[in-house]
Structure formats: structure tokens, C-alpha cells
Amino acid sequence: MKIVKLEVGQLGANCYIVYCEKTLQGMVVDPGGNGQEILALLNREHIALTYIVNTHGHADHIAANDEIKAATGAVILIHSEDAKMLISSQENLSMYIGNNLVCQAADRLLTDGDTIMVGEMQFQVLHTPGHTPGGICLYGNGALFSGDTLFAGSIGRTDFPGGSHSQLLSSIKTKLFVLNDDTAVLPGHGENTTIGVERQTNPFI
Numbered sequence: 001m002k003i004v005k006l007e008v009g010q011l012g013a014n015c016y017i018v019y020c021e022k023t024l025q026g027m028v029v030d031p032g033g034n035g036q037e038i039l040a041l042l043n044r045e046h047i048a049l050t051y052i053v054n055t056h057g058h059a060d061h062i063a064a065n066d067e068i069k070a071a072t073g074a075v076i077l078i079h080s081e082d083a084k085m086l087i088s089s090q091e092n093l094s095m096y097i098g099n100n101l102v103c104q105a106a107d108r109l110l111t112d113g114d115t116i117m118v119g120e121m122q123f124q125v126l127h128t129p130g131h132t133p134g135g136i137c138l139y140g141n142g143a144l145f146s147g148d149t150l151f152a153g154s155i156g157r158t159d160f161p162g163g164s165h166s167q168l169l170s171s172i173k174t175k176l177f178v179l180n181d182d183t184a185v186l187p188g189h190g191e192n193t194t195i196g197v198e199r200q201t202n203p204f205i
Helices: 035-044 065-072 080-086 165-176 195-201
Strands: 002-008 013-019 025-029 048-053 075-079 108-110 115-118 121-127 136-140 143-147 184-187
Touching: 002 035, 013 035, 013 184, 025 035, 025 115, 035 065, 048 065, 048 115, 075 080, 080 108, 121 165
Parallel strands: 025 048, 048 075, 075 108, 143 184
Antiparallel strands: 002 013, 013 025, 115 121, 121 136, 136 143
């Protein structure tokens, strides 16, 4: 598994290009902007993009969905509880910062426990509501793409519409902190960490 991390969009969200080095099939997790930079990397590495996966529906994680889909034909995936955020600037919060972003609807809706196959790699969908109702993390190959659920030394905001602090803490404790200590955490913003470090030192949990 090869992972390339890009900081994209006005809010500096982390976008991950994840691909199988044997088959060169890949997925993009949270393309929140910089579509041309993402596409240039895909072309440079000869990656055949299979999926665009949104860990949740806020604008800073979905803004380049349409641009990348138009260029690659990749399938857009999001949890069913956040599906409406793709097609509503009010729901994805972009209207409040003057963008009025409206994307295409998802091609496939995810639920907890679903499996995403990318080449010879397998990722499990973990539904982790709290930041948004349909927030997810992707777990596989020793890595956790945690979106805005869990950060290095912090957790996702819960003061947006649909957020729930108690629900987020429950998601982290029951879905993420049961993983191995050495699981790499690749969050939606900021630096990477591990489950072990966050279990022992995260001051919000």
C-alpha cells in the first residue's frame, strides 16, 4: 500500500491518495480542493482511480469530488447519513462561507461494516457519528483514515449541525480505541498519530 498525503482547500484538509503498488488501482479519500494537483499526481503515478471516498460531507472534504470524477470516472462513496450534504450547500456548510458548493450525488451509499476493495487492499467502513451523523473512518492494512473523528491530540468539532459530543466520544471509544496500539491514524487535518498514543495521551477522551 502506498499513501500520498496532500493538504488541500482553504481550510487545509488532508487528502489521501491510496493505491495498491501491485495493481496501481487507487482511491482518493477526502478531495477537499486542489483537484488539478490530485489529478496530476494520479497521472504521474499511473494510478487507475476506482473510488472517491468522503469520510463526511463538509465542504472542505468534498469540494473536488466532481472535478476528479469527471476526469477519472471514479465512483463516489459516502455514508448514507451524510449523502444529502453532497447536494446541499446549506448541509455541507459552504453557503456560510460564500462558496455555495453543490456536488453530484453519491454513486454508492456506505453503512457500518461495509468493505471497500482497492486492488488487493481491503478497507472496512467504521461508522463513527459525532462530528456529522454519517461520519466514517476507513480501517485496513494497519492504517486508519479517521476523517474529522480523531486527530493528533484532539477530536472533531461537535458544534456544527448534526454534531454530538457524547456520540463522538462513544464512536472513538467503541470503534477506534479497540484497534491495535500501532495502528497509524491519518486524520482529516493535522499530523499523523497512532491509536496507542491517542489512547494514552489525548486530553479530550
